[in-house]
Amino acid sequence: MSLNPENAANADLGRTWLSSAEVRPTKQRLALADLLVGDGRNRHVTAESLFAAASDTGAKVSLATVYNTLRAFCDAGLMNEVTVDGHRSYFDTRVDEHPHYYWEATGELTDAPKSAVAFAKEPEAPAGATVSRVDVVIRLAKNSRV
Amino acid sequence: MSLNPENAANADLGRTWLSSAEVRPTKQRLALADLLVGDGRNRHVTAESLFAAASDTGAKVSLATVYNTLRAFCDAGLMNEVTVDGHRSYFDTRVDEHPHYYWEATGELTDAPKSAVAFAKEPEAPAGATVSRVDVVIRLAKNSRV
DNA sequence: GTATATGCAAACCGTTTGCATGGCT
DNA sequence: AGCCATGCAAACGGTTTGCATATAC
Numbered sequence: 312m313s314l315n316p317e318n319a320a321n322a323d324l325g326r327t328w329l330s331s332a333e334v335r336p337t338k339q340r341l342a343l344a345d346l347l348v349g350d351g352r353n354r355h356v357t358a359e360s361l362f363a364a365a366s367d368t369g370a371k372v373s374l375a376t377v378y379n380t381l382r383a384f385c386d387a388g389l390m391n392e393v394t395v396d397g398h399r400s401y402f403d404t405r406v407d408e409h410p411h412y413y414w415e416a417t418g419e420l421t422d423a424p425k426s427a428v429a430f431a432k433e434p435e436a437p438a439g440a441t442v443s444r445v446d447v448v449i450r451l452a453k454n455s456r457v
Numbered sequence: 458m459s460l461n462p463e464n465a466a467n468a469d470l471g472r473t474w475l476s477s478a479e480v481r482p483t484k485q486r487l488a489l490a491d492l493l494v495g496d497g498r499n500r501h502v503t504a505e506s507l508f509a510a511a512s513d514t515g516a517k518v519s520l521a522t523v524y525n526t527l528r529a530f531c532d533a534g535l536m537n538e539v540t541v542d543g544h545r546s547y548f549d550t551r552v553d554e555h556p557h558y559y560w561e562a563t564g565e566l567t568d569a570p571k572s573a574v575a576f577a578k579e580p581e582a583p584a585g586a587t588v589s590r591v592d593v594v595i596r597l598a599k600n601s602r603v
Numbered sequence: 604g605t606a607t608a609t610g611c612a613a614a615c616c617g618t619t620t621g622c623a624t625g626g627c628t
Numbered sequence: 629a630g631c632c633a634t635g636c637a638a639a640c641g642g643t644t645t646g647c648a649t650a651t652a653c
């Protein structure tokens with residue numbers, strides 16, 4: 312599988328991602344970037360989950376650096392912080408505005424398809440203010456079998 | 458103004474509110490309830506802001522009790538916890554599902570009029586799951602004068 | 604060479620909890 | 629009387645920070 316040309320390209324996705332935002336590609340940041348965007352798909356992580364994933368691959372990154380790095384990626388516009396749970400921060404590699412599913416049973420956060428939410432009209436701001444973002448979180452309960 | 462019959466009624470709003478959920482009306486809970494629903498309007502508070510408000514009125518309540526009480530009110534269905542800011546919990550006296558404004562400049566949370574958000578169709582859950590709640594937070598930036 | 608990132612441990616902050624005291628029914 | 633709420637202070641968990649070292653440019 313390492314011969315698959317797609318994988319060869321993917322190996323550079325993380326580096327490209329970092330350079331697109333002029334973020335210094337250090338060893339740790341490359342390792343984390345690879346975990347985040349290495350396969351071209353979107354990720355939703357917490358600092359702890361990313362730290363665990365990095366440790367699993369043998370990467371040598373401290374938890375504090377994971378926190379600092381996620382902040383840096385957000386500041387650089389590479390990721391978005393999503394607030395759904397008062398005691399944990401989620402970070403999303405997808406930076407456009409889109410709805411989320413929050414699986415209450417597991418605490419997992421995933422993208423909702425755009426089709427899941429349709430506004431009849433754009434949400435309105437009160438006078439003297441402008442909408443900076445609209446967060447939509449669809450909280451999901453496991454189907455209880457009736 | 459203390460002669461205003463509405464105020465006389467209001468003095469009991471807190472007590473009525475508590476008894477409607479079978480929550481024991483202790484001195485502290487009555488003081489907090491009065492601050493929360495005493496004027497019949499909806500409130501959005503944090504533990505700290507409610508503690509400060511209580512202290513301002515001379516009420517003798519500890520911060521821990523404010524936390525415990527807000528939890529108790531939520532458990533009793535009197536309030537809802539709203540998550541908009543990863544490092545603070547907001548509590549809302551309005552328990553039906555409705556959108557919120559989050560004023561990024563001040564960290565204030567207020568109700569949005571129902572008319573501010575209109576769905577073309579109800580948000581959808583993926584197969585095998587059911588929607589437990591849909592949180593809509595309209596984040597507001599102060600209008601910059603151009 | 605200089606600015607910046609990393610790692611560790613300690614600080615931090617909002618929140619929760621254990622336990623003794625006091626209050627509600 | 630008995631159960632439950634209160635208060636204090638200590639514990640807690642996620643996150644940030646200070647400082648010395650290491651690395652990118």
